[in-house]
Amino acid sequence: MANIKELSKIPERLTSGHRLCSGCGASIAVRQVLMGTTSPVVTAAATGCLEVATTIYPYTAWAVPFIHNAFENVAATISGAETAYRALKKKGKITKDIKFVAFGGDGGTYDIGLQSLSGALERGHNFVYVCYDNEAYMNTGIQRSGATPTGASTTTAPAGKVSYGKPQIRKDLTAIVAAHHIPYAAQGCISHWNDLVTKSQKAFAIEGPAFLNVFSPCHRGWRYPQSDTIKIAKLAVETGFWPLIEFENGKWSFTYRPKERKPVVEFLKTQGRFKHLFKEENKPVLGRIQKDIDTHWNYLEKLTQATSA
Template identity: 75%
Template sequence: MAINIKKLANEPELLASGHRACVGCTGATIIRQVLRAAGPDTVISFATGCMEVVTTIYPYTAWRVPYIHNAFENAAATISGVETAYRALLKKGKIDKKINFIAFGGDGGTYDIGLQSLSGALERGHNFLYICYDNEAYMNTGIQRSGATPRGAATSTTPAGKVIPGKPQNRKDLTAVIAGHHIPYVQGRFKHLFIPKNRYIIDELQAEVDKNWEELKKKAGVE
């Protein structure tokens, strides 16, 4: 379904002002745009994280749609349960409108702590949208490394020094993990590349990258 940006800008704000996010916070902007597109008939499941903290400091909330705060590990499990209840009510004729289901999690609650429940929800085929707000570290608790932290990055738990130059592990390829569940849509990388018969596309792309890289090294005088 095409979205008219001009029309979308005139939709009511479903994330109220006055929350504790910093001025210009990207996370708050993303939430506002997602809610504008999804509309008021939306249920949100939100894992513990910085955006949960700044939008729902007790006893206040900035959310103008049904909102469920979850522990770090179970945003996907919670929204899958709500979506299942919705389908049951539809079947019994007790509800007759379309409702959107969205789960939010940071990289800690998605790449690491919440990966198991997310995998289960995807495998079961629940109809919901999962959005990972990727800070590339556990920013809410002191900038500890996460599975999304790039290799070599300095964090409070992987400080860069003379012995260890930052995080020694590679960043987890979560998009490939999610695509491996064979769900209808994965944003972040083209899902069709992960179909075995299309493996040659990846090989051709990599060969082109390698070729250009070698040419760039020659121009820069690097061996």
């Protein structure tokens, strides 16, 4: 369990002055995750908002080592750094204990970087991979990704006269990652900082690959007032839209369970990307989204029971 007093003593690794939007979920996710360890860290990021807004040459917002290589290869890049570290440590050329952490958006993780991530997980590198999931390609202007939820309007799956936005469901990335049977994988949310920092502490502490899928709202892409980021993130958890679960040594469990799950429309109605769903002709889609969430929740209940024995 994270203690806010203790956490406040950890120096900021991502400093202020970067050029992410105010109210951006990504920087909150990064700062909370980096509170999960007091060890020195080497960080890496896939191409995306986080990278472009924190490293505009000749400035950097990173007070710790940082590398950006390309869009789809942050997991492979951190593999190389972590392996170099092991090689040089073996030879006595480096003595410190260092943690390695990679950040990618949902585009760089669910989609274009999935192979690179899968390879790194399978090889068992000692690193933490963090997906800051804002459910679309925000850096290039809100295009649909494999993480975009059903019904969201994006610039490449816009709501139109014959479309209600993205017709497909989002990929269950956390389960895909867990299928690699790595020691630790979890879903976190920036509104539940204690839960997320605790998960991050676990992720950094274990030997081998660990994965955190962090729900990180984007006010530009989701179209809500920038002051509402945390409120909306919280609603995602309270409605079951983003379950807080973890997969630890083969066991699935909920780390937080709302007393009573709110209807998903409570979450959907806060954002411009779902506005069209409230038109009469799209009402059935709202029903479908609620049904999908219920089905997935029930699936998770069974999964936690089946693996807890």
